[in-house]
Amino acid sequence: MTTRHIQNLIDGAWVGDPVKERRNPAADDDVVAVTPVSDPGVVEEAVTAARRAQPGWAVLPAPARGAILMNAADILRRRHGEVARDLVREEGKTLAEARGEVQRAIDVLRYFGSEGWRLGGQVLPSATPDTMVYTRREPLGVVGLITPWNFPIAIPAWKMAPALVSGNAVVIKPADVTPVALHHLVAALVEAGLPAGVLNVVHGPGRSVGEALVGDTRVSGVSFTGSTEVGMRIHHVVGARRGRVQLEMGGKNALVVLDDADAEAAARVAAVGGFGLTGQACTATSRVICTPGVRERFMAAIAEQAGRYRPGDGLGDGVLMGPVVTEQQLAADVAAVQKARADGAEIVAGGEEADGLLFPATVLDGVRPDSAAARDEIFGPVIAVLEAGDLDEAIDLVNDSRYGLTAGICTRSLSAAQHFAHSAQVGVVKVNRPTAGLDLNVPFGGTKDSSTNTFREQGPTAVEFYTWSKSVYLGWD
Ligand SMILES: NC(=O)C1=CN([C@@H]2O[C@H](COP(=O)(O)OP(=O)(O)OC[C@H]3O[C@@H](n4cnc5c(N)ncnc54)[C@H](OP(=O)(O)O)[C@@H]3O)[C@@H](O)[C@H]2O)C=CC1
Numbered sequence: 001m002t003t004r005h006i007q008n009l010i011d012g013a014w015v016g017d018p019v020k021e022r023r024n025p026a027a028d029d030d031v032v033a034v035t036p037v038s039d040p041g042v043v044e045e046a047v048t049a050a051r052r053a054q055p056g057w058a059v060l061p062a063p064a065r066g067a068i069l070m071n072a073a074d075i076l077r078r079r080h081g082e083v084a085r086d087l088v089r090e091e092g093k094t095l096a097e098a099r100g101e102v103q104r105a106i107d108v109l110r111y112f113g114s115e116g117w118r119l120g121g122q123v124l125p126s127a128t129p130d131t132m133v134y135t136r137r138e139p140l141g142v143v144g145l146i147t148p149w150n151f152p153i154a155i156p157a158w159k160m161a162p163a164l165v166s167g168n169a170v171v172i173k174p175a176d177v178t179p180v181a182l183h184h185l186v187a188a189l190v191e192a193g194l195p196a197g198v199l200n201v202v203h204g205p206g207r208s209v210g211e212a213l214v215g216d217t218r219v220s221g222v223s224f225t226g227s228t229e230v231g232m233r234i235h236h237v238v239g240a241r242r243g244r245v246q247l248e249m250g251g252k253n254a255l256v257v258l259d260d261a262d263a264e265a266a267a268r269v270a271a272v273g274g275f276g277l278t279g280q281a282c283t284a285t286s287r288v289i290c291t292p293g294v295r296e297r298f299m300a301a302i303a304e305q306a307g308r309y310r311p312g313d314g315l316g317d318g319v320l321m322g323p324v325v326t327e328q329q330l331a332a333d334v335a336a337v338q339k340a341r342a343d344g345a346e347i348v349a350g351g352e353e354a355d356g357l358l359f360p361a362t363v364l365d366g367v368r369p370d371s372a373a374a375r376d377e378i379f380g381p382v383i384a385v386l387e388a389g390d391l392d393e394a395i396d397l398v399n400d401s402r403y404g405l406t407a408g409i410c411t412r413s414l415s416a417a418q419h420f421a422h423s424a425q426v427g428v429v430k431v432n433r434p435t436a437g438l439d440l441n442v443p444f445g446g447t448k449d450s451s452t453n454t455f456r457e458q459g460p461t462a463v464e465f466y467t468w469s470k471s472v473y474l475g476w477d
C-alpha cells in the first residue's frame with residue numbers, strides 16, 4: 001500500500017515537511033499518509049498569497065473560472081478508483097460509500113462549474129427616468145474553510161467550488177486525520193489550471209492552525225463543518241469582527257415510525273441512516289421514535305438489520321460498515337453506550353465491546369427522553385429508540401432537542417407526512433427515506449445549534465454565502 005507524502009499548498013508551491021503519520025483505522029500497520037504539522041506562520045503566508053491572487057481571479061470571466069472546475073472534475077473522474085481506495089484507508093468508509101463520496105465531489109465540481117454560466121444579479125425598474133438598475137454579486141475576497149474528517153473530499157468540494165466560481169481566493173485547513181482525499185481534490189484543481197495563490201492548503205492542528213485562520217482579520221468569511229463546540233467558538237471570533245460565518249455542526253436526528261408504516265422497510269431506512277457511514281454523519285439517524293402499534297415489529301426488524309451491519313475493513317467484500325475513525329471517537333461511542341446502560345436503556349443489539357476500532361451497530365431500547373442517549377450527539381452507529389403515544393407527541397419529541405438538522409418519518413399517510421414536514425423544526429425533512437444522504441443541488445443546513453441558519457450550503461443558494469450584493473444605478477441623458 002502506498003504512503004502518500006502530503007505537503008501544504010502555498011501560492012502555487014507544494015511546501016512543508018511531511019512528518020505526521022495517519023494510519024488506516026482498519027489496519028494499524030498501514031501508514032496512509034504523512035503530513036506537515038504547520039504553525040500559524042504558514043497560515044499568515046497562505047492568507048497573504050490568497051490576498052495577492054484574489055483580484056486577478058475575480059476579474060476572470062465567471063465561465064472561465066467554471067471551466068477550471070469542470071476540468072478538475074474530469075481529472076478526478078479519471079482517478080476515481082484510486083481516490084476512493086485512499087478514502088477508505090484514511091477514513092474507514094466502505095468502498096461503496098467512498099466511491100459515492102468521490103462521485104459526489106466530481107458532481108459538485110461540475111454543478112458549480114456550470115454555475116459560472118449563470119452567476120448574475122437582477123435587473124430592476126428604477127423610479128428615475130432614463131435609469132436602469134441592476135445588482136451584481138461581488139466575491140467576499142479571501143475565505144477560510146475548515147472541514148471535518150467524515151466527508152473529507154465532498155465537504156471541501158461543496159465549500160470550495162461555490163467559493164472559487166464566485167471569484168474568491170481560498171485558504172483551507174482540512175481535518176488532521178484525513179489529509180489524502182483533500183489532497184487529490186486540490187491536486188486536480190491545480191492541474192486543471194487554477195492560478196497560483198487562488199487556493200491554499202495548510203495542514204496542522206485545529207487549535208493552532210485553525211485558530212490562526214479564523215483569527216486572521218484579512219479573512220472575510222469562514223465556512224466550517226464540525227463540532228458545535230468549535231463552531232460556536234468560530235462564530236464568536238469571526239462574528240466579533242463582523243465577518244461572515246457559515247456553520248454546519250451537530251445533529252440528533254430523529255426518525256418517526258408510525259403505526260401504519262411497513263416495519264421492515266422502516267428498519268431498513270433507520271439502518272441506512274444510523275449505521276451507514278458508521279453513523280459518522282451529522283445527518284445520521286440517532287433517535288427512532290415509534291408509536292405503540294409498530295414498536296414490537298420495528299424492534300425485531302432493526303435488531304435484524306444491526307446484525308447485517310457487522311463492522312469490518314471497508315475494502316473487504318460485502319462489508320456494510322467500516323471502522324470508527326479514531327481511538328478518540330471510539331472512546332466517545334463506548335462512553336455513550338455505557339452511560340445509556342447506566343441510565344436504564346436496554347441494549348437489544350451491539351453494545352460497548354469493540355474489536356480494535358470495529359464498533360458494533362448498536363440499538364438501545366427504553367431510552368428516556370431526558371437521558372443523554374436521547375439528547376446528545378454520539379456520532380457513532382448507535383440508534384436510541386423512544387416511544388410516543390401518537391404523531392403529535394412524536395413531533396414534540398423530535399423538536400425537544402438543541403439540534404435541528406434533519407428528521408424523517410415512515411408512514412403511508414400523506415396527511416401525516418405533510419403535518420410532520422411542516423412541524424419539524426429542522427432544515428431537512430425526509431419521508432420514507434433515511435435522514436442521512438443529500439442531493440448536491442438542494443440547499444442544506446439546519447436550525448438551532450445545528451447551523452447558523454442563515455446561508456445554506458449546496459444547491460443554487462450556496463454562492464450567496466461567498467458573495468455580497470451590490471446595486472448599480474445606470475443613468476443616461
Ligand atoms: N457536523 C459534522 O459533520 C461533524 C461533527 N463532528 C462532531 O465533532 C466531534 C469531534 O470531532 P472533531 O473532529 O474533533 O471535530 P472538530 O470540530 O474538533 O473538528 C472539525 C474541524 O475543525 C478543526 N478545529 C478544531 N479545533 C479548532 C479550533 N479551535 N479552531 C479552528 N478549527 C478547529 C479541526 O482540526 P483538527 O482535525 O486538526 O482537530 C477540523 O478541521 C464528533 O464526535 C462529532 O460529534 C465531527 C466531524 C464532523
Ligand SMILES: O=C(O)CCC(=O)C(=O)O
Pocket residue numbers: 150151155225248280281282283435436437438
Ligand atoms: O448526509 C449527507 O449526505 C451529508 C452529511 C454531512 O454533511 C455531514 O455529516 O457533515
